Amino acid sequence: MKKKHTAILIALALTMSMVGCKAKTEEIVEEPEETARAIEVVTLSNDSITSEYTYSGKVAPNEQANVMSIVGGKVAQANYDIGDTISKGAVMFRMDTADVENQINVLRASLSAVEASITSAKTNLELVNGAAMQSQIDAAKNALDSTKLNLDNVTTNYENNKVLFEAGILSQTEMDQIQLAYDNAQLSYSQAEQNYDLVANQMPAENQRKAEDAYNSAVAQKASIEAQIKSAQKTIGDATVTAPISGVVTAKNIVSGTVLSQASPAYVITDMSKVKIDVAVTQQVINTLSVGQKVDVILSAISQEPFQATITTINPVANTQGTYDVQVELNNADGVLKVGMLGEVSFTKESAENTIVLPRSCVIEKDNEVYVYIEENGRAKKVLVTTGIDTGENIQITSGLEEGMNVVTKGQTYLSDGDVVQIAENNVQSDVENTVADDETNSEQIKKENPIDSDSEKEE
Structure with a gap:
C-alpha cells in the first residue's frame, strides 16, 4: 500500500515538473511587441510649384549724371x-563771370559805333540813287541828242557836196573842208555817246556798288558784334x-x-528712386523672357523675402561670353536698396498649379524606384510615385498620391513597408518614442534626431 502511494506521489511530482517546464518553454518563445517608429507627416492638398533659373547681379542706379x-x-x-x-x-x-560781363560792355560800345556807320552808309546809298545823279544823266543825254542832230545835218551836207565834187563843181579844197566838218561831227557824237554811257550806266553802277559795299560791311560788322554779345550772354547763362x-x-x-x-565732373548725381540689376542669361533661357515680365529678386543683405522686379531690356545679340544681357528694374522709393548690393534674380523655368507638392526630402530614389511612405492605419506604406517639376527644395508628384493622404516627412529614411508607426503628437517628431533595438547605428541616428527620446531612455 505504501509503495502504491509513493508511486502516485512520484507521478504527480513528475507531472507538475513537466507542466512547469512547458510553461517556461512557452514564455521563452513568446514574440515581443513591435515598437512604433516615430514619424512626422503632412496631409496632402493641392498646391503650386515653380522652377526657376537664378542669376546673380549687382544693384546699379537707375540713372546717374556727371555734372560738368x-x-x-x-x-x-x-x-x-x-x-x-x-x-x-x-x-x-x-x-x-566778371570778365565775361566786362567783355559784353566793350562789345556794346562797339555796336553803337557800327550802328552809326550803318546810318551813314545808308544815307550815301540813297544819294547815289538820288536827284543829283539824275541831273548828270539828263545833261549827258541832252548833249548826246544835240551832237546827234548836228551829225545828221553834217552828214546830209556831206553827201550833197560829195555829188557836186564828183561832178567837178566843187574844188578839192572845198571838199576837204566839208570832209573835216563831217569827221568832227562823227567824233563829237561818239564822245557824247561814251559820256552818256559813263554817266547813265557805268558811274551809277560803280557808285552803287561802292555804297552798297560800305553799307553791307557795316551791317555784317554789326551782326558779328551781336553774335559775340549773344555768345558772351550764353556763357553767363552756362x-x-x-x-x-x-x-x-x-x-x-x-x-x-x-x-x-x-x-x-564737378558733381555726380545718382537717381536711386529705382534701381536696376544686369544679368547675363544663357541661350536656353533668353527666349522664355519678355520685356515687362515680373521676376523675383532676393537681396540677402536686406531680406530673404523676394523683391518684385520688372524686365526692362533684353539684348537679342549675345555678348562676347555667348550669353545675353538682361536688365531688371526695382522700385526703391524707401531707399533701402544700395548700389553694389548683390542680388539673385530668378526667372520662371516652369510652373504648375493645383498639383501635389512635397518637400524633396520626402521622395526616396532607390533600386530604380521612386517612392514615398504614407501613414495608413498606423503602419508605413510604400507608394511608388512619378515626379515632375523639381526645384531642389520641393518636388511635384504627378501620379501615385492623392489629396488627404498622410505622407511621411520625417523618419522615412529608416522605414520599411508595413512598419508600425506613430505620428508625433502635434506632429513634432521628438514627442514620440522611436528606437530601433536591432540596429545600434540606426538607433544612434534616431536618438540624434529625437534628443528627448534619448533622454527618456536614459531616465528609464
Missing part, C-alpha cells in the same frame, strides 16, 4: 555736398549749372573760390 561745367575759370558758388538730396533744375553751382536729374549727390569735386578742374 562748359565754362572754365573760378568757382563763384557751390551749393551741395555729398549725401544731399537734389531736385532736377536746382542750381548746383555758379562760375565767376555759368549757372543746374541739376539734370533728381537724386542724391554721390561725388563732389568742386570748391568755391578755386579754379574748376575739367578733368572730372
Whole structure:
C-alpha cells in the first residue's frame, strides 16, 4: 500500500515538473511587441510649384549724371555736398563771370559805333540813287541828242557836196573842208555817246556798288558784334549749372573760390528712386523672357523675402561670353536698396498649379524606384510615385498620391513597408518614442534626431 502511494506521489511530482517546464518553454518563445517608429507627416492638398533659373547681379542706379561745367575759370558758388538730396533744375553751382560781363560792355560800345556807320552808309546809298545823279544823266543825254542832230545835218551836207565834187563843181579844197566838218561831227557824237554811257550806266553802277559795299560791311560788322554779345550772354547763362536729374549727390569735386578742374565732373548725381540689376542669361533661357515680365529678386543683405522686379531690356545679340544681357528694374522709393548690393534674380523655368507638392526630402530614389511612405492605419506604406517639376527644395508628384493622404516627412529614411508607426503628437517628431533595438547605428541616428527620446531612455 505504501509503495502504491509513493508511486502516485512520484507521478504527480513528475507531472507538475513537466507542466512547469512547458510553461517556461512557452514564455521563452513568446514574440515581443513591435515598437512604433516615430514619424512626422503632412496631409496632402493641392498646391503650386515653380522652377526657376537664378542669376546673380549687382544693384546699379537707375540713372546717374556727371555734372560738368562748359565754362572754365573760378568757382563763384557751390551749393551741395555729398549725401544731399537734389531736385532736377536746382542750381548746383555758379562760375565767376566778371570778365565775361566786362567783355559784353566793350562789345556794346562797339555796336553803337557800327550802328552809326550803318546810318551813314545808308544815307550815301540813297544819294547815289538820288536827284543829283539824275541831273548828270539828263545833261549827258541832252548833249548826246544835240551832237546827234548836228551829225545828221553834217552828214546830209556831206553827201550833197560829195555829188557836186564828183561832178567837178566843187574844188578839192572845198571838199576837204566839208570832209573835216563831217569827221568832227562823227567824233563829237561818239564822245557824247561814251559820256552818256559813263554817266547813265557805268558811274551809277560803280557808285552803287561802292555804297552798297560800305553799307553791307557795316551791317555784317554789326551782326558779328551781336553774335559775340549773344555768345558772351550764353556763357553767363552756362555759368549757372543746374541739376539734370533728381537724386542724391554721390561725388563732389568742386570748391568755391578755386579754379574748376575739367578733368572730372564737378558733381555726380545718382537717381536711386529705382534701381536696376544686369544679368547675363544663357541661350536656353533668353527666349522664355519678355520685356515687362515680373521676376523675383532676393537681396540677402536686406531680406530673404523676394523683391518684385520688372524686365526692362533684353539684348537679342549675345555678348562676347555667348550669353545675353538682361536688365531688371526695382522700385526703391524707401531707399533701402544700395548700389553694389548683390542680388539673385530668378526667372520662371516652369510652373504648375493645383498639383501635389512635397518637400524633396520626402521622395526616396532607390533600386530604380521612386517612392514615398504614407501613414495608413498606423503602419508605413510604400507608394511608388512619378515626379515632375523639381526645384531642389520641393518636388511635384504627378501620379501615385492623392489629396488627404498622410505622407511621411520625417523618419522615412529608416522605414520599411508595413512598419508600425506613430505620428508625433502635434506632429513634432521628438514627442514620440522611436528606437530601433536591432540596429545600434540606426538607433544612434534616431536618438540624434529625437534628443528627448534619448533622454527618456536614459531616465528609464
